[in-house]
Amino acid sequence: MQVIKTIDEMRQARKASKKSLGFVPTMGYLHEGHLSLVRKAKDDNKLVAVSIFVNPTQFGPKEDFKNYPRDTERDLAMLKPLTDYVFMPSDEEMYPASYDTWVDVKGVTDVLEGSARPGHFRGVSTVVLKLFNIVEPTRAYFGQKDAQQVAVINKMVKDLNMNLKVITCPTLREPDGLAMSSRNTYLTPEQRRASPVLYQALNLAKELASQGEWDAVAIRKEMTKLIQKENIADIEYISIADNETLKEIHRIKYPALVSMAVKFGRTRLIDNMVLDK
Amino acid sequence: MQVIKTIDEMRQARKASKKSLGFVPTMGYLHEGHLSLVRKAKDDNKLVAVSIFVNPTQFGPKEDFKNYPRDTERDLAMLKPLTDYVFMPSDEEMYPASYDTWVDVKGVTDVLEGSARPGHFRGVSTVVLKLFNIVEPTRAYFGQKDAQQVAVINKMVKDLNMNLKVITCPTLREPDGLAMSSRNTYLTPEQRRASPVLYQALNLAKELASQGEWDAVAIRKEMTKLIQKENIADIEYISIADNETLKEIHRIKYPALVSMAVKFGRTRLIDNMVLDK
Numbered sequence: 001m002q003v004i005k006t007i008d009e010m011r012q013a014r015k016a017s018k019k020s021l022g023f024v025p026t027m028g029y030l031h032e033g034h035l036s037l038v039r040k041a042k043d044d045n046k047l048v049a050v051s052i053f054v055n056p057t058q059f060g061p062k063e064d065f066k067n068y069p070r071d072t073e074r075d076l077a078m079l080k081p082l083t084d085y086v087f088m089p090s091d092e093e094m095y096p097a098s099y100d101t102w103v104d105v106k107g108v109t110d111v112l113e114g115s116a117r118p119g120h121f122r123g124v125s126t127v128v129l130k131l132f133n134i135v136e137p138t139r140a141y142f143g144q145k146d147a148q149q150v151a152v153i154n155k156m157v158k159d160l161n162m163n164l165k166v167i168t169c170p171t172l173r174e175p176d177g178l179a180m181s182s183r184n185t186y187l188t189p190e191q192r193r194a195s196p197v198l199y200q201a202l203n204l205a206k207e208l209a210s211q212g213e214w215d216a217v218a219i220r221k222e223m224t225k226l227i228q229k230e231n232i233a234d235i236e237y238i239s240i241a242d243n244e245t246l247k248e249i250h251r252i253k254y255p256a257l258v259s260m261a262v263k264f265g266r267t268r269l270i271d272n273m274v275l276d277k
Numbered sequence: 278m279q280v281i282k283t284i285d286e287m288r289q290a291r292k293a294s295k296k297s298l299g300f301v302p303t304m305g306y307l308h309e310g311h312l313s314l315v316r317k318a319k320d321d322n323k324l325v326a327v328s329i330f331v332n333p334t335q336f337g338p339k340e341d342f343k344n345y346p347r348d349t350e351r352d353l354a355m356l357k358p359l360t361d362y363v364f365m366p367s368d369e370e371m372y373p374a375s376y377d378t379w380v381d382v383k384g385v386t387d388v389l390e391g392s393a394r395p396g397h398f399r400g401v402s403t404v405v406l407k408l409f410n411i412v413e414p415t416r417a418y419f420g421q422k423d424a425q426q427v428a429v430i431n432k433m434v435k436d437l438n439m440n441l442k443v444i445t446c447p448t449l450r451e452p453d454g455l456a457m458s459s460r461n462t463y464l465t466p467e468q469r470r471a472s473p474v475l476y477q478a479l480n481l482a483k484e485l486a487s488q489g490e491w492d493a494v495a496i497r498k499e500m501t502k503l504i505q506k507e508n509i510a511d512i513e514y515i516s517i518a519d520n521e522t523l524k525e526i527h528r529i530k531y532p533a534l535v536s537m538a539v540k541f542g543r544t545r546l547i548d549n550m551v552l553d554k
Binding site for chain 2: 156
């Protein structure tokens with residue numbers, strides 16, 4: 001495994017072989033969810049590259065950029081058996097002082113996380129486009145956990161005619177249903193105990209829809225009731241939307257994306273489920 | 278010479294050979310200025326691709342998109358001896374109905390043409406990035422005539438870590454000094470007769486600077502006086518700026534970009550000269 005810190009070296013490494021390459025962009029502090037992407041990349045391609053870069057431009061001024069968990073040594077140990085290249089650029093390498101070019105995917109970024117976190121997806125699409133240009137992957141792997149991110153990246157790749165395949169992999173969960181996330185480390189024991197209610201609410205939505213409940217408002221109401229049983233859970237949004245445009249729907253129409261953001265104290269968790277036939 | 282109308286076919290043609298490829302993006306209605314870029318591309322590379330696409334997203338709502346001159350047959354005849362691939366996509370091929378992703382180079386686009394034509398450079402950088410992704414050139418060729426476009430493309434390629442070389446070629450001029458441009462065709466005989474005054478004003482700036490005039494305001498004043506001798510010339514701006522940031526300078530510092538936009542009736546001409554040691 002080669003650990004690479006500069007753009008030039010990453011380019012040279014990529015140029016040295018024309019083999020298929022699977023790429024997993026991450027912000028580090030890896031968990032089994034990330035590793036499932038890396039394993040899939042290894043299955044599908046001759047070479048695997050993983051980037052570890054806590055991207056400053058996708059955090060709002062009041063968000064957790066400075067406190068985002070980091071543990072490079074542990075990350076590298078986890079990647080070693082699976083990965084050919086780890087790309088770990090500095091902030092200055094990615095965004096030199098004069099940096100000022102931005103990629104905006106409109107429409108699909110106006111809602112959900114995009115409206116709760118202004119500028120977030122501009123930062124995501126810009127850094128992902130840069131990483132794609134540097135790493136030149138054959139295929140890139142993203143987790144369904146960040147459903148809107150998947151929609152944004154897919155739209156960007158299609159609109160900008162980027163020459164690679166985007167592959168979405170299922171959300172990995174703890175045994176009690178909590179979606180794996182580097183931010184779970186922020187949860188107090190009490191919050192951690194309450195947190196599986198997100199997954200329970202998603203399953204409730206699935207069950208109601210499969211029983212023939214077509215009214216999205218009614219489903220959202222039942223989900224809200226369930227989550228509110230946990231007094232410390234503070235719902236930011238619950239959405240039932242078209243899975244491609246992410247526009248809210250009133251009547252369930254498959255495939256639909258049920259998604260939510262719920263705060264426990266200062267920690268904000270997101271989760272989602274695609275309802276399909 | 279292969280004439281290609283779809284993105285998929287262009288990609289396949291490019292994939293068929295890994296040879297070096299020089300790319301000249303154009304809006305058609307070709308003149309010797311374009312051909313000088315194509316010849317340079319042919320000198321430097323094994324293969325040459327030229328795109329002909331009048332890009333709707335770089336025209337303002339009151340600009341000349343509909344009336345922009347077009348003559349594909351003549352263009353193809355001119356390119357035939359020099360070009361391997363001509364990429365001529367439709368508007369729908371480049372911008373399908375749901376299209377909504379944009380590339381914004383900030384800073385360098387705030388001034389000059391960018392402030393006179395809001396949204397122009399967003400359209401330019403977006404279409405050029407798309408074309409680069411489709412054609413995958415080794416080198417891309419642009420004319421110095423559009424000096425700010427050159428600055429914007431260079432910044433975009435650098436900021437977004439695009440894997441190609443941008444090469445700027447000198448402005449070609451008519452014998453009397455008028456910079457070649459597809460829009461020259463709009464000029465009435467009287468306007469055409471007066472139009473070399475732009476080049477004369479640029480030469481005056483160069484002469485004054487070489488004689489030791491360091492005051493940019495004084496130089497602009499002399500240029501203005503000269504141009505105003507042509508009653509039908511309507512100056513939109515005259516700028517003396519840093520050649521990289523395009524920020525106005527008060528004292529001449531090499532390399533400096535002297536540029537201008539001057540209207541003759543409805544026709545807007547631009548021209549520029551880089552002052553260097």
